[in-house]
Amino acid sequence: MAIIQCPVCHQRISSLAKVCQHCGAGLGEMTPEKRRQMAAYRHKRQSELAKKVSLVALAVTFAGALTWWFEAGTGWQWPPSTTAVTLLAVGLGLYLVGRGWLLWLHLTRSTVKRLL
Ligand SMILES: [Zn+2]
Incomplete structure (x- = not known):
């Protein structure tokens, strides 16, 4: 199912x-074939969305790293600013969500194939 x-x-x-x-x-x-097509289509749409989330997350992480690098003058000074830490945390968190979602879709995909 x-x-x-x-x-x-x-x-x-x-x-x-x-x-x-x-x-x-x-x-x-x-028909069972139509149901299978609908499930496959939905799965593909979700996979594309999860990949987009991962890409946006990488961009946010990169922006955080750049912010940290450029705001203090020379390189990554410790401690990083609140802005840089926020961007890095949000980016990495979002990335984990995107990759976790993809993993979940991958794991449920084999279940869908088996049960349909
Ligand atoms: Zn309905």
Whole structure:
């Protein structure tokens, strides 16, 4: 079983549902192939979003490193400013979220393939 999007209301529903629990749209006429395509499409969209989050996180981390380097004059002086620490912390945190999300998608992908 996988979580797919209802084609009518776009809420999250089970791929095995015959009727959408949110809007009542009948899904029984959907072929297993169509359900598989919808699950694959949703998975691809989420993977792309997770990669974008990771990229933005790297840019923020890089901005934090540059801020730390340039604001004190010469190189990385200790302690870094609050701005640099904030940018680095947010960037690294966001990066971990993005990579964790990708890992989770990768792990659930094999489950989706097995169960569909
Ligand atoms: Zn629906």
